[in-house]
Amino acid sequence: MPTTLGEALSVLEELKGDAVPIAGGTDLMVSWPERFIEHERTYLDLSGLDELRAHRWTEDALEIGALTTFWDIVRDPQAAREMPILVDAARTVGAVQIQSRGTWAGNIANASPAADGVLSMMALDAVVELAGAEGVEEVHLDELYLGYKQMRKRADQLITRVRIPRRTLEFQSFVKVGSRRAQAITKIGLAITRSDAGWRVVASSMAPTVKRCCAIERMLDDRVPVDGPGGFAAAIGSDVSPIDDIRTTAVYRESVMARVLFHELARVCPWICAGGDSV
Numbered sequence: 001m002p003t004t005l006g007e008a009l010s011v012l013e014e015l016k017g018d019a020v021p022i023a024g025g026t027d028l029m030v031s032w033p034e035r036f037i038e039h040e041r042t043y044l045d046l047s048g049l050d051e052l053r054a055h056r057w058t059e060d061a062l063e064i065g066a067l068t069t070f071w072d073i074v075r076d077p078q079a080a081r082e083m084p085i086l087v088d089a090a091r092t093v094g095a096v097q098i099q100s101r102g103t104w105a106g107n108i109a110n111a112s113p114a115a116d117g118v119l120s121m122m123a124l125d126a127v128v129e130l131a132g133a134e135g136v137e138e139v140h141l142d143e144l145y146l147g148y149k150q151m152r153k154r155a156d157q158l159i160t161r162v163r164i165p166r167r168t169l170e171f172q173s174f175v176k177v178g179s180r181r182a183q184a185i186t187k188i189g190l191a192i193t194r195s196d197a198g199w200r201v202v203a204s205s206m207a208p209t210v211k212r213c214c215a216i217e218r219m220l221d222d223r224v225p226v227d228g229p230g231g232f233a234a235a236i237g238s239d240v241s242p243i244d245d246i247r248t249t250a251v252y253r254e255s256v257m258a259r260v261l262f263h264e265l266a267r268v269c270p271w272i273c274a275g276g277d278s279v
Contacts, residue, residue: 002044002045002046002049003048003049004051005051005160008046008049008158009131009133009156010133012132012133012155012156012157012158013133013156016155016156018155019043019044020041020042020043021043021044021046021158022046022106023046023047023067023105023106024069024098024101024102024106025101026098026101027106027110028043046067046158047067049066049067051065052065052066052160053065053068055068055072055073055076057078059166061163061164061165061166062164062166063161063164064104064161064163064164065105065161066103066160066161067103067105068103068104069099069100069101069102069103070093070100070102070103070104071096071100073086073090074090074099082166083120083124083164083169083172085123085124085173085191086117086120088120088174089116089117089174090116092182093107093116095182095183104117104121104162105159105161105162108128108141108144108159109151109153109159111149111150111151111209113204113206113207113208113209114185114210116176116186116204118141118204118210119189119190119191119204119210120191121141122141122142122191122200122202122210122212123172123174123191123192123200124165124200125141125142125165125200126141126162126164127139127141127162127163127164127165128140128141128159129159129160129161129162129163130154130158130159130160131160132154132158139152139153142202142212145209147208167196169195170195171192171193171194171268172192172193173190173192173193173264174189174191175189175190175191175260176188176189177256177260185205185247186204186205187205187248187252187253187256188203188204188206188253188260189205189206189210190257190260190264194220198217199217199220199221203239203257205247206241206242207240207242211239211240213236213239213240214239215238216232216239218235219235220265225271225272225273226262226265226273227272227273228273229261229262230258232257232258232261233258237254240257
């Protein structure tokens with residue numbers, strides 16, 4: 001249990017990346033009773049790194065420390081005013097007990113394709129800070145994932161903070177479709193924003209990673225007319241690759257994603273006909 005970031009990075013370098021960093025440990029606790037292989041691993045407990053605990057607002061960004069919990073953001077009234085999709089996402093991550101331990105950085109590092117926190121942060125153009133023995137680098141969150149559970153993060157690097165730019169957001173929407181509102185893994189997740197940087201559409205549980213949907217974004221930026229959910233079908237097929245699994249089917253995912261997009265966007269986009277197919 002290191003007490004400084006420098007000490008933590010030294011341990012990672014010394015163990016050549018074999019130590020597993022943990023913060024809230026919520027995913028580890030779920031798998032602990034059945035996955036005995038986890039008992040043999042070496043864990044680097046980051047809970048003593050107070051320098052990474054706080055989040056702060058600067059003139060141009062929200063900086064979320066690696067130990068900032070979901071509940072920290074839920075309780076922040078400024079987050080509710082400026083970036084409500086962060087609060088909406090945080091409230092769907094497990095129950096309050098999980099929200100008060102689980103961290104935003106841990107949600108990124110866990111690399112689940114159903115990660116609710118990653119979904120909302122990616123729609124806000126978050127940038128991830130990675131610290132290692134060779135220095136600090138920054139990676140845009142939408143460029144971090146290479147495949148299922150694969151990242152542009154070396155084993156000797158730690159996520160130290162996440163920076164989200166402060167912009168005038170004309171539209172924000174977070175939608176989680178699951179067996180219930182919270183304490184359930186997402187079947188289809190969507191986060192949509194519009195700012196002076198353009199539209200951002202991000203999907204979860206629709207590909208091996210949380211995925212930014214560039215074809216749909218181009219449709220919205222170009223104001224391509226859509227007269228029903230089916231109008232998004234081609235773009236969805238280009239952007240994501242849903243599968244059948246124990247939670248639902250690929251056909252269901254594609255259909256519901258199209259209907260959620262249509263329902264959310266018809267309210268704010270005049271080129272999307274609100275009188276189209278039934279939603």
